Amino acid sequence: MSDFSKLASPLTVRGRELRNRIIMSLYPTKMAGDGFASQKLLEWYRARAKGGAAAIVIESIPVDPTQWKGGKALRIEGAEYADSYRSLVAAIQAEGALAIQHLTYSGKMKSPSSDKKGKTVDLLSIEDLRTVITMFGERCSELEALGVDGAEIQASYGGMVQEFLSPLTNKRDDEYGGSLENRRRLLLEIITTCRTCVSDDFILTVKLCVDERTKGGYTAQDSIELSKQLESAGVDLIVVTSGGGKKTKKYTLQPFTVDEGVNVEAAATIKAAVRIPVAAMGKIKRPAHAESVISEGQADAVCMTRALLADPELPNKVIEGRPDDVRGCISCLECANIRWKERSCTVNPWVGRDEQESAIEQAEDAKDVLVIGGGPAGMAFASLAAERGHRVTLHEASTSLGGTMNIGTKAPHKAEVNELARYLGHRVGMSGVDVQLVSRLRENDIRAADQSVLVVATGAMSRRDGIPGADRSLDPRVVLTGTPIGEKVAIIGGGSTGAETAVFLLGKGHQVEMVVKHDDVAAELPYMTHDELIDEIRSLGGTIHFNAQATEIGDSWLTFEAEGITRTLSCDDTVLAIGETSDVGWVETAGLTDQFESVHRIGDASGPGNAMKAIREGSDLALSM
Numbered sequence: 211m212s213d214f215s216k217l218a219s220p221l222t223v224r225g226r227e228l229r230n231r232i233i234m235s236l237y238p239t240k241m242a243g244d245g246f247a248s249q250k251l252l253e254w255y256r257a258r259a260k261g262g263a264a265a266i267v268i269e270s271i272p273v274d275p276t277q278w279k280g281g282k283a284l285r286i287e288g289a290e291y292a293d294s295y296r297s298l299v300a301a302i303q304a305e306g307a308l309a310i311q312h313l314t315y316s317g318k319m320k321s322p323s324s325d326k327k328g329k330t331v332d333l334l335s336i337e338d339l340r341t342v343i344t345m346f347g348e349r350c351s352e353l354e355a356l357g358v359d360g361a362e363i364q365a366s367y368g369g370m371v372q373e374f375l376s377p378l379t380n381k382r383d384d385e386y387g388g389s390l391e392n393r394r395r396l397l398l399e400i401i402t403t404c405r406t407c408v409s410d411d412f413i414l415t416v417k418l419c420v421d422e423r424t425k426g427g428y429t430a431q432d433s434i435e436l437s438k439q440l441e442s443a444g445v446d447l448i449v450v451t452s453g454g455g456k457k458t459k460k461y462t463l464q465p466f467t468v469d470e471g472v473n474v475e476a477a478a479t480i481k482a483a484v485r486i487p488v489a490a491m492g493k494i495k496r497p498a499h500a501e502s503v504i505s506e507g508q509a510d511a512v513c514m515t516r517a518l519l520a521d522p523e524l525p526n527k528v529i530e531g532r533p534d535d536v537r538g539c540i541s542c543l544e545c546a547n548i549r550w551k552e553r554s555c556t557v558n559p560w561v562g563r564d565e566q567e568s569a570i571e572q573a574e575d576a577k578d579v580l581v582i583g584g585g586p587a588g589m590a591f592a593s594l595a596a597e598r599g600h601r602v603t604l605h606e607a608s609t610s611l612g613g614t615m616n617i618g619t620k621a622p623h624k625a626e627v628n629e630l631a632r633y634l635g636h637r638v639g640m641s642g643v644d645v646q647l648v649s650r651l652r653e654n655d656i657r658a659a660d661q662s663v664l665v666v667a668t669g670a671m672s673r674r675d676g677i678p679g680a681d682r683s684l685d686p687r688v689v690l691t692g693t694p695i696g697e698k699v700a701i702i703g704g705g706s707t708g709a710e711t712a713v714f715l716l717g718k719g720h721q722v723e724m725v726v727k728h729d730d731v732a733a734e735l736p737y738m739t740h741d742e743l744i745d746e747i748r749s750l751g752g753t754i755h756f757n758a759q760a761t762e763i764g765d766s767w768l769t770f771e772a773e774g775i776t777r778t779l780s781c782d783d784t785v786l787a788i789g790e791t792s793d794v795g796w797v798e799t800a801g802l803t804d805q806f807e808s809v810h811r812i813g814d815a816s817g818p819g820n821a822m823k824a825i826r827e828g829s830d831l832a833l834s835m
Contacts, residue, residue, distance in 0.1 A: 228264035235513035245285035259305035262525030347407035360413025368454035405444035466623035543736035585613020587813025588667030590828030593637035670790035670814035679763030683786035696782020703787030716750035
């Protein structure tokens with residue numbers, strides 16, 4: 211059993227004892243209802259507080275109420291909003307966590323009256339700045355009256371306060387611009403004002419970008435003196451971040467391509483300079499990694515935002531010595547995918563309905579269930595169904611569980627997906643599912659089955675149709691598993707599978723040209739992962755032909771049409787990545803399933819999708835049965 215004694219030890223912040231070193235930092239849930247703390251929002255925060263986080267940073271509210279961003283963002287001004295907000299704070303505190311409110315000023319360095327097209331830019335006057343500073347203080351006073359334990363001031367994410375700190379954006383020639391001292395003035399005056407507006411018990415933290423990671427910007431070494439000044443001004447905890455501009459966004463919202471603990475070194479630099487606690491954040495997901503950060507003295511606390519999105523119970527599981535039970539984040543960034551109206555998580559199907567997971571009960575009528583397929587859908591269903599008391603037998607044709615996840619992890623930067631396969635496999639093992647590997651059921655096996663419920667989770671197979679000569683092409687799954695392939699490769703298809711296959715081959719020295727039907731690549735991915743993938747294809751020398759339709763595949767060539775012109779591409783091999791189709795095959799041959807009380811398709815067998823769809827469908831079926 212791993213030792214998590216340092217992570218589990220209390221931390222004192224301004225005389226207040228946090229029960230451990232794990233903080234749930236800012237996450238915009240989009241769950242508020244017309245500014246009110248909806249029941250869904252309340253349950254979301256309650257779950258993470260109940261799960262053992264020492265402190266919960268509540269999603270951002272602006273210090274200027276006129277900057278409220280709309281119905282899915284919180285409000286606190288006025289009696290009705292205040293009462294709703296108090297209930298949220300009370301729910302967090304009732305579970306033993308401190309409630310810290312994130313505060314921001316949403317404006318930039320321009321005056322609100324500036325021309326939005328940028329033709330005239332009037333910098334905020336000193337009088338304007340005095341107003342902003344006063345608003346921060348007033349908001350802190352208001353928060354304390356509402357029962358909040360503290361406030362976090364945003365000086366990161368490319369917001370206005372960070373713009374003042376940066377020599378790249380602060381071009382003022384008055385007392386708030388120019389020298390290091392002047393650029394820091396705004397933040398320090400905000401802290402000084404906030405401290406005078408609250409009691410000695412109120413905690414003030416700063417989420418500080420200590421390194422812009424941009425040529426000409428400020429660095430962690432530049433932030434040492436500022437950190438000391440923040441401590442003197444009354445800050446009780448510094449949360450260390452980096453990046454924040456458009457070109458460095460990956461350091462604030464880390465995709466697959468960014469290493470874990472991206473800000474830990476910077477946090478250690480700041481910690482060595484101050485006496486107040488310092489928290490590191492930025493892809494700290496694994497409990498063992500978090501423990502090492504604390505035990506090695508690199509930070510006093512860790513912020514595990516996406517890790518607690520994936521598993522609200524992570525702190526409790528770790529402290530109780532059950533790290534294998536943690537449902538780990540895989541950095542896929544589906545939680546930040548703007549395509550979804552509500553927040554989602556690949557590994558946690560209960561996001562936004564957290565109360566359902568905590569209310570799972572034993573089934574009243576236990577069934578005998580036959581599951582065909584051990585991918586994410588089959589595993590998610592089988593484990594939860596067995597935990598609820600059903601008698602589940604799972605047949606998997608290959609030598610291990612995991613399905614296409616086992617191939618997907620071979621794509622560049624996708625090793626973290628192994629964590630999902632590990633967790634689902636662990637759940638299956640702990641739940642008592644009867645797992646039959648290397649078991650490809652035939653028609654007579656199905657007819658001989660004595661179970662009353664059949665669950666088809668056979669996944670999907672790559673499409674091999676639609677283009678003359680398609681039989682001459684390679685399946686991307688075969689390519690990722692190491693099948694020998696020629697030097698010059700043409701890839702047909704612009705989804706994530708085709709794009710990841712391109713990066714895989716480019717990284718091995720192949721020449722790759724992609725023929726893409728639309729004007730984008732991997733459009734279904736979250737924007738950060740999408741942008742990184744395209745940048746990597748181009749940086750490695752890949753070519754993308756957009757708005758192009760493949761017309762025929764030959765032995766060493768490919769023709770495609772773009773802008774009304776037919777072109778020929780010479781290549782040694784062609785990879786066809788134009789999508790998938792459900793692989794249900796003989797399982798649903800007419801009459802074969804009539805012997806069962808009920809038959810269900812889940813995951814790709816119900817329609818091609820991603821792991822998030824598969825896990826949610828499997829979980830929902832197990833919950834409803």
